[in-house]
Amino acid sequence: MTDIRKDSVTFITVDENGADQRLDNYLTRLLKGVPKSHIYRIIRSGEIRVNKGRADAMQRLQQGDELRIPPIRLAAKATDGQVVPGANFPIVYEDEALLVINKPAGVAVHGGSGVSFGVIEQLRKARPDARYLELVHRLDRETSGLLMIAKKRSALVKLHEMIRNDVPQKRYFALALGQWPDKIRHVKLPLHRFHTPSGERMVRVDESLGIYAHTIFTVQQRYRDFTLLEALLRTGRTHQIRVHMQANGCPIAGDEKYGDFSANRELQRHGLKRMFLHAANLVLPHPLTGEELQLQAPLPPELTRFLDTLPQS
Incomplete structure (x- = not known):
């Protein structure tokens, strides 16, 4: 990553990742922590130069363009003085x-x-x-x-285009409270996002305000008081699986937002200390080559251990 100097001018050559981006959007990503009002001010004043000339905020950048950026003091990246620890994930x-x-x-x-x-x-x-x-x-x-x-x-x-067109096949494993009614069930209930008076973001089924949402649920295993489901997303709405399961009378075990709160407290005492929802399978074309990718992530150990404690129906 290019270091932006706080006491002298920085010159940056736009690479393929910046090609066809608007100048204001490119600078917003590059100058994380700098208020947008300041970014627009230095563009209007001519302190930002593209190929040695003044530029408009809406100008589209091309690969190879040279940007002149004036001295800028970047804000700290973490809040409340907290340092972001580096982490690698599986x-x-x-x-x-x-x-x-x-x-x-x-x-x-x-x-x-x-x-x-x-x-x-x-x-x-x-x-x-x-x-x-x-x-x-x-x-x-x-x-x-x-x-x-x-x-x-x-x-x-390209990936965002695929997601808009519902190209990726995303399969999740979810543990439902109670007995899911059908071996395979298509749930098509429109979902509406809203905020509670306290500011919490929530989603509900709403026939008049909601956006079309479609999930295909397939039973994987029945237990005495639970059903393990595979959920295939045909659309990708916020909290879609969670609300569709709640609306069908079988909320996700451990779901603190849409679940059965008294049941969740009991589940914690029996070892389930998180929501039982796992993104397990993803199939999509590679965004650049078009080659089909089939990706899998097995159930985490804490979820498989909990399943092992459940009596089957």
């Missing part, structure tokens, strides 16, 4: 364009909403020479499993 797949890790439960994918840092900040800290690392999608903090990180902007753009 790698499922990696090449020059794409990194797929097996994210553990309890780790946020990025900082914000009271979390100082997450996976992406820790990866950047652990890989200081990486030129580009950006989240492709998100997983809830308490969900474990496959998480994609783009190592090239061209890969990120």
Whole structure:
């Protein structure tokens, strides 16, 4: 990564990861911690130069363009004086364009909403020479499993296009409270995001305001009081699996937002101390080569151990 100097001018040559980006968006990513108002001010004043000339914030950059950046003092990257610790996560797949890790439960994918840092900040800290690392999608903090990180902007753009068109096949394992009614069930319930008066983000089924959402649930194993399900996402809405299972009367075991709270307390006493939701399987074309990728992350040990304690029906 290029070091931005605080006492002299910095010159940067735009690489393939910056090609076709607007100047303001490129600088926002490059100058993390600098207020956008300051970025727009130095663009308008002509302190930012592209190929030795003044530039507009909307100008599209091309590979090979040379940027002149004035002295800038970057804000600290961590909040509340907390240092971001570098961390490496189990790698499922990696090449020059794409990194797929097996994210553990309890780790946020990025900082914000009271979390100082997450996976992406820790990866950047652990890989200081990486030129580009950006989240492709998100997983809830308490969900474990496959998480994609783009190592090239061209890969990120293509992957986002695939996600918009519901190309990736994402399969999760989820443990439902109670008996799921069918061996295979298509759940098509529209979902609406909203905020509670306290500011908490929630999702509910809403026929009038909701956006189309489709999950295919397949029973993997029945237990006396639970059902292990595979959930295949046909759309990718926020909290989709969690709300679709709740709406069908079988919330996810350990789900503190949409689950059965008294049951969750009992489950903790029996060893389930997290939400039982795991992103286990991902099939998609490689974003640059088109070659089919079939990626898997096995159930974490704490989940398999809990299943081993359950009596089957």
